[in-house]
Amino acid sequence: xxxxxxxxxxxxxxxxxxxxxxxxxxxxxxxxxxxxxxxxxxxxxxxxxxxxxxxxxxxxxxxxxxxxxxxxxxxxxxxxxxxxxxxxxxxxxxxxxxxxxxxxxxxxxxxxxxxxxxxxxxxxxxxxxxxxxxxxxxxxxxxxxxxxxxxxxxxxxxxxxxxxxxxxxxxxxxxxxxxxxxxxxxxxxxxxxxxxxxxxxxxxxxxxxxxxxxxxxxxxxxxxxxxxxxxxxxxxxxxxxxxxxxxxxxxxxxxxxxxxxxxxxxxxxxxxxxxxxxxxxxxxxxxxxxxxxxxxxxxxxxxxxxxxxxxxxxxxxxxxxxxxxxxxxxxxxxxxxxxxxxxxxxxxxxxxxxxxxxxxxxxxxxxxxxxxxxxxxxxxxxxxxxxxxxxxxxxxxxxxxxxxxxxxxxxxxxxxxxxxxxxxxxxxxxxxxxxxxxxxxxxxxxxxxxxxxxxxxxxxxxxxxxxxxxxxxxxxxxxxxxxxxxxxxxxx
Numbered sequence: 001x002x003x004x005x006x007x008x009x010x011x012x013x014x015x016x017x018x019x020x021x022x023x024x025x026x027x028x029x030x031x032x033x034x035x036x037x038x039x040x041x042x043x044x045x046x047x048x049x050x051x052x053x054x055x056x057x058x059x060x061x062x063x064x065x066x067x068x069x070x071x072x073x074x075x076x077x078x079x080x081x082x083x084x085x086x087x088x089x090x091x092x093x094x095x096x097x098x099x100x101x102x103x104x105x106x107x108x109x110x111x112x113x114x115x116x117x118x119x120x121x122x123x124x125x126x127x128x129x130x131x132x133x134x135x136x137x138x139x140x141x142x143x144x145x146x147x148x149x150x151x152x153x154x155x156x157x158x159x160x161x162x163x164x165x166x167x168x169x170x171x172x173x174x175x176x177x178x179x180x181x182x183x184x185x186x187x188x189x190x191x192x193x194x195x196x197x198x199x200x201x202x203x204x205x206x207x208x209x210x211x212x213x214x215x216x217x218x219x220x221x222x223x224x225x226x227x228x229x230x231x232x233x234x235x236x237x238x239x240x241x242x243x244x245x246x247x248x249x250x251x252x253x254x255x256x257x258x259x260x261x262x263x264x265x266x267x268x269x270x271x272x273x274x275x276x277x278x279x280x281x282x283x284x285x286x287x288x289x290x291x292x293x294x295x296x297x298x299x300x301x302x303x304x305x306x307x308x309x310x311x312x313x314x315x316x317x318x319x320x321x322x323x324x325x326x327x328x329x330x331x332x333x334x335x336x337x338x339x340x341x342x343x344x345x346x347x348x349x350x351x352x353x354x355x356x357x358x359x360x361x362x363x364x365x366x367x368x369x370x371x372x373x374x375x376x377x378x379x380x381x382x383x384x385x386x387x388x389x390x391x392x393x394x395x396x397x398x399x400x401x402x403x404x405x406x407x408x409x410x411x412x413x414x415x416x417x418x419x420x421x422x423x424x425x426x427x428x429x430x431x432x433x434x435x436x437x438x439x440x441x442x443x444x445x446x447x448x449x450x451x452x453x454x455x456x457x458x459x460x461x462x463x464x465x466x467x468x469x470x471x472x473x474x475x476x477x478x479x480x481x482x483x484x485x486x487x488x489x490x491x492x
Contacts, residue, residue: 022286022287022325022327022335022337023286023287023337024284024285024286024292024323024324024325024337024338024339025284025285025286025339025340026282026283026284026285026323026339026340026342027282027283028279028282029340029341029342029343030342030343030344030345031277031278031279031282031311031342031343031344031345032277032278032344032345032346032347033275033276033277033314033317033344033345033346033347034275034276034277034346034347034348035274035275035276035348035351036273036274036275036314036317036346036348036350036351036353037273037274037275037350037351037352037353038271038273038316038350038352038353038354038355039271039272039273039352039354039355040269040270040271040272040273040316040354040355040356040357041269041270041355041356041468042267042268042269042356042357042358042486043267043268043269043270043358043468043470043471043481044267044358044361044471044480044481044484045065045068045264045265045266045267045268046065046361046477046480046481047065047069047154047155047156047157047264047265048152048153048154048155048476048477048480049062049065049066049104049108049152049153049155050062050148050149050151050152050475050476050477051104051151051152051153052151053091053092053093053095053147053151054092054093054094054095054096054100055095056085056100056103056104056106056107057107058107058108058111061475061477062477065477066108066111066112066115067115068268069081069112069155069263069264070112070115070116070119071116071301072197072263072266072301073112073116073119073122073123073263074116074118074119075195075196075197075293075301076194076195076196076197076198076260076263077122077194077195078159078160078161078191078194078195078198078260079122079157079158079159079160079195079197079198079260079263080122080123080124080157080158080159080160080260081112081122081123081124081155081156081157081263081264082124082125082126082155082156082157082158083105083108083109083123083124083125083126083153083154083155084101084105084125084126084127084128084131084153084154084156085100085101085102085103085104085105085106085108085125085128085131085152085153086101086104086128086131086132086133086135086150086151086152086153086154087100087101087104087131087132087150087151088132088134088139088146088147088150088151089132089139089140090139090140090141090142090147091141091144091146091147091148091150091151092147092151096132097131098127098131101127101128101131101132102125102127102131104152104153105125105126105127105128105153106125107153108125108153108155109123109124109125122160134150135149135150135152135363136149136150136363136364136365137149137150145409145476145479148476149476149479149480152476155264156261156264157260157261157262157263157264157265158259158260158261159191159195159198159258159259159260163184163187163188163191163257163258164255164256164257164258165178165179165182165184165255165256165257166253166254166255166256167253167254167255167256168251168252168253169254170204170207170219170223170252170254172222172223172225172226173226175223175226175254175256176223176226176227176230179227179256180230185227185230185231188200188227188258189231189232189233189236191258192233192236192239192258193233193235193236193335193336193338194335194336195260195336196235196295196299196300196301196324196336197260197262197263197266197299197300198239198258198259198260198262198263198299199239199240199241199258199259199262199299199373199377200227200239200240200241200256200257200258200259201241201242201243201255201256201257201259201373201376201377202220202223202224202227202240202241202242202243202254202255202256203220203242203243203244203245203254203255203256203257203376204216204219204220204242204243204244204245204252204253204254204255205245205246205247205249205251205252205253205254205255206246206247206249206251206252206253207219207220207244207252207254213244213432213436214432214435214436216244217242217244217432217433217436218436219254220242220243220244220254221242221436223242223254223256224240224242227240227256228240233338234320234322234338234340234341235295235297235299235322235324235338235341238297238298238299238320239297239298239299239377241376241377241380241381242380243371243376243377243379243380244432245371257373259373259374259377261372261373261374261377262299262374262377265374265375266298266299266300266374267357267358269300271313271315271316272313273313273314273315273316274313274314275314275350277311277314277344279311280310280311280312281308281309281310281311282308282309282311282342283307283308284305284306284307284308284309284323284339285307286323286325286337291304291325291326292304292305292306292323292324292325293305293323293324293325294309294321294322294323294324295321295322295323295324296315296319296320296321297319297320297321297322297341298319298381302315302321305323309323314344315344316344316355317344317345317346317350318385318388318389318392319344319385320341320342320343321341321342321344322338322339322340322341322342323338323339323342324336324337324338324339325337346392349393349396350393350491352491353389353489353490353491354488354489354490355487355488355489356468356486356487356488356489357382357385357486357487357489358378358484358485358486359375359378359379359382359402359426359430359484359485359486359487360375360378360422360426360484360485361480361481361483361484362404362422362483362484362485363483364406364407364409364483366422367421368425369422369425369426369429379426379429379430379433380433382430382487383430383433383434383436383437384433384437386398386400386434386455386487386489387434387437387438387455389489389491390438390453390454390455393454393491394453394454395454396454396491396492397454397456397491397492398454398455398456398489398490398491398492399456399458399489399490399491399492400455400456400457400458400487400488400489401457401458401459401460401487401488401489402423402426402427402430402457402458402459402460402485402486402487403419403423403460403461403462403485403486403487403488404418404419404420404421404422404423404426404460404461404462404484404485405419405462405463405464405465405466405482405483405484405485405486406418406419406463406464406482406483407464407473407478407479407482407483408464408473409479412463412464415461415463415464416461416462416463417461418461418463419461419462419463420448420459420460420461421461422461422485423459423460423461423485424448424459426485427450427457427459431450431452431457434452434455435452438452438453438455440452440453442457448460464482466482
């Protein structure tokens with residue numbers, strides 16, 4: 001018991017030192033934007049390296065992905081990536097064996113460390129339990145596309161220390177008391193503060209006696225609010241998400257876990273926003289030396305800065321932004337420090353707003369939506385974001401298309417049906433979140449159209465049609481990126 005008290009005191013001191021070891025101030029902190037035009041596009045981040053037949057040499061067309069991944073690891077020092085290699089019996093011919101799979105994982109690790117030597121301890125090449133496990137197709141396939149997608153090394157992310165708590169109780173006070181007694185709240189806030197792309201997921205299983213997602217979401221949100229009340233850092237609070245999970249088990253439970261999956265799963269984005277904004281830049285002052293960076297409220301890095309952040313293209317006004325840097329004190333345990341939030345507001349309604357946001361990437365034969373933390377976090381984040389936009393623009397129609405895409409493998413009509421199936425599965429879950437955050441009913445107009453207040457939904461299967469110029473059908477990573485569901489939002 002005495003040791004537990006000492007640990008509690010130690011974590012309190014660590015948290016306090018971390019939060020007080022430096023200060024960043026920004027001015028102005030609230031900025032108005034006039035005549036805004038927003039054109040924002042997300043592109044899937046595919047954390048897989050595909051190899052030529054029989055080869056363990058990393059092709060150059062993966063350099064951009066690996067460079068971005070290395071940068072993310074630098075910004076998130078508590079994240080670990082694990083790389084596992086695979087081979088295809090037919091595609092890799094005589095070279096195809098477990099050693100080739102191992103060499104592929106080693107080659108990707110070496111490439112990442114070459115890009116950024118400081119991340120060496122964060123990158124692990126692990127042997128795959130089944131190095132001939134198929135990504136798609138069969139091991140005797142003569143289809144070059146299938147062979148290419150199986151000659152690969154996959155990259156997964158986790159936090160260096162497992163942080164997961166499971167509760168049989170659904171009472172927020174009981175859960176909070178347990179977390180406090182174990183010092184988990186302090187650890188969680190510290191890890192989220194030091195790692196901008198790490199997030200917390202509160203997941204509930206079978207919380208309602210009936211299949212009532214609204215009731216389950218309400219229970220989870222109460223737990224979230226209790227946690228947020230005990231956190232100080234606004235940047236951290238933005239990365240606490242909820243998700244409902246149903247299974248055949250009748251036991252009710254709540255699982256609270258810290259995930260680093262966004263390190264390898266966060267889409268890259270392109271923002272072509274324009275408008276009139278005064279001032280033209282945000283002035284930044286810090287009492288500690290070191291490189292400062294701009295992060296969006298979901299942890300995505302926008303820019304490196306010195307004393308000013310130039311606002312071109314203009315940020316998305318419905319999101320919040322933070323300045324952060326590593327505290328350059330003499331302590332061996334350097335900590336990331338954060339500014340208070342920078343808020344942008346419309347001084348007049350946007351003239352045009354168009355955004356394409358990724359919900360999930362699908363495997364070619366996948367029939368149900370994924371319940372991995374990164375996709376659960378995406379759904380919660382996007383639902384809150386879309387509802388906030390609808391509230392800001394309450395007198396205008398928010399047009400939402402939930403669109404499924406596949407690559408060009410197989411029959412066109414089958415592809416259309418599969419992509420529509422994926423889109424409908426995502427909408428079924430997403431509609432519950434929209435209803436919960438808006439407080440309004442989601443009304444089905446017909447099979448593929450629905451409405452919630454001023455939000456209009458259309459669910460469509462786009463098969464292999466794709467207008468994202470960054471996604472190429474000619475490469476295996478492009479084909480994987482095409483198999484996805486995304487939200488297309490327009491304000492009319």
